[in-house]
Amino acid sequence: MKIETKCIQSGYSPANGEPRVIPIVQSTTYKYDSTQTMGDLFDLKENGYFYTRLGNPTVGYVEEKIADLEGGVGAMLTSSGQAASLITILNLCHSGDSIISASTIYGGTFNLFGVTLKKLGIECIFVDAELPLEELQKFVKPNTKAVFGETLSNPSLDVLDIEKFAQLAHNNSIPLIIDNTFPTPFLCNPFEYGADIIIHSTSKYMDGHATSLGGVIVDSGKFDWTSGKFPEFTEPDDSYHGVIYTKNFGKAAFITKARVQMMRDLGSTPAPQNAFLLNLGLETLHLRMERHCQNAQKVAEFLENNPKIAWVNYPGLKSSKYHDLAAKYLPKGCSGVISFGVAGGKAAAVKFMDSLKLAAIVCHVADARTSVLHPASSTHRQLTDEQLVECGVSPDLIRMSVGIENVDDIIADITQALECVD
Numbered sequence: 001m002k003i004e005t006k007c008i009q010s011g012y013s014p015a016n017g018e019p020r021v022i023p024i025v026q027s028t029t030y031k032y033d034s035t036q037t038m039g040d041l042f043d044l045k046e047n048g049y050f051y052t053r054l055g056n057p058t059v060g061y062v063e064e065k066i067a068d069l070e071g072g073v074g075a076m077l078t079s080s081g082q083a084a085s086l087i088t089i090l091n092l093c094h095s096g097d098s099i100i101s102a103s104t105i106y107g108g109t110f111n112l113f114g115v116t117l118k119k120l121g122i123e124c125i126f127v128d129a130e131l132p133l134e135e136l137q138k139f140v141k142p143n144t145k146a147v148f149g150e151t152l153s154n155p156s157l158d159v160l161d162i163e164k165f166a167q168l169a170h171n172n173s174i175p176l177i178i179d180n181t182f183p184t185p186f187l188c189n190p191f192e193y194g195a196d197i198i199i200h201s202t203s204k205y206m207d208g209h210a211t212s213l214g215g216v217i218v219d220s221g222k223f224d225w226t227s228g229k230f231p232e233f234t235e236p237d238d239s240y241h242g243v244i245y246t247k248n249f250g251k252a253a254f255i256t257k258a259r260v261q262m263m264r265d266l267g268s269t270p271a272p273q274n275a276f277l278l279n280l281g282l283e284t285l286h287l288r289m290e291r292h293c294q295n296a297q298k299v300a301e302f303l304e305n306n307p308k309i310a311w312v313n314y315p316g317l318k319s320s321k322y323h324d325l326a327a328k329y330l331p332k333g334c335s336g337v338i339s340f341g342v343a344g345g346k347a348a349a350v351k352f353m354d355s356l357k358l359a360a361i362v363c364h365v366a367d368a369r370t371s372v373l374h375p376a377s378s379t380h381r382q383l384t385d386e387q388l389v390e391c392g393v394s395p396d397l398i399r400m401s402v403g404i405e406n407v408d409d410i411i412a413d414i415t416q417a418l419e420c421v422d
């Protein structure tokens, strides 16, 4: 099936007489007739639901749909994108390990890696993703367990050379984790370029309507865990009666361990109701992404030709230094987020934002409604000026999430707001 069909059809196929639409199974528990069955479920000998922290039918249908959209062997929904990042790293690393991450990543992930993982004894080395492979290799140590980057970084909109990062990871027998939140599987499929694990904040385009926080982890099933670097995958797990993940679950070793160890212990489970809403979003993902891309491209071109705009950053513009990488990794479009500076710096930026009527100031991106945000005074305000630059965020940067309204109305709103700036 093509991706448009998968958006609608994958994950849930009702049998004769069953509900046409995914049912919301609002139950924490599941009833069984024998202690034997329950025991087998706990031992992972049988497939089935026993407690919603570890699995729920509504959540399960959506996990299958997203695994299919990305082309993975399995997926696990989490209560937020942050939880997806945390579980992914903790599934690979323990105290004393190290990871390498592109420095231009989402502010929340930057803090998670730089502050909270550090407290847990896991080091993150932030690197300039544009360095050549030989330079990046110098950051790899014997205890390095993963490489991380965002396909299209939030909010700096750098396009990652995924193949280069995959080479770095695989030359060292470690997996590449890609946060594919901004492109979604409709615009880019990182597994095709060598990524091993994909994560998303589903709170963004996948939900698409700003209703439900959520995250997802998708396992490509392709990474070889048996090099000796990942004994937790190849040696018995005493907390699961000696299960050996690579032996018992084969290609699904990573995602199974993420669920039965990490979700069991951390409990950042999504609500069935939120999974239902996420699925509604996914059913129109392909249509919405197409329109987000078209509108953003037009708005970016309009801004670039406006004398009151100091600079525009959108990988779909010919002037972007990421134009070539975007042509390779994002051939269908560069998603809906644009960043730019209004001539006159921070004061002009604030005046512009306060004058917008259609576009609202919200701490969110990637939903149907056009919105704006000033990261330096909101999402990234806890970072120092130096860290801001490292993250690719200048003090005058306005992030605009271009919605799926009629683009003429969006441009008219920008025009009238710019007229208010002197």
Ligand SMILES: *Cc1c(COP(=O)(O)O)cnc(C)c1O
Pocket: 080, 081, 082, 083, 106, 108, 109, 150, 154, 179, 181, 182, 200, 201, 202, 203, 204, 213, 214, 215
């Ligand atoms: C929003 C976001 C996250 C965090 O997701 P939440 O659902 O807000 O926890 C992670 N990565 C990227 C790229 C994001 O945009």
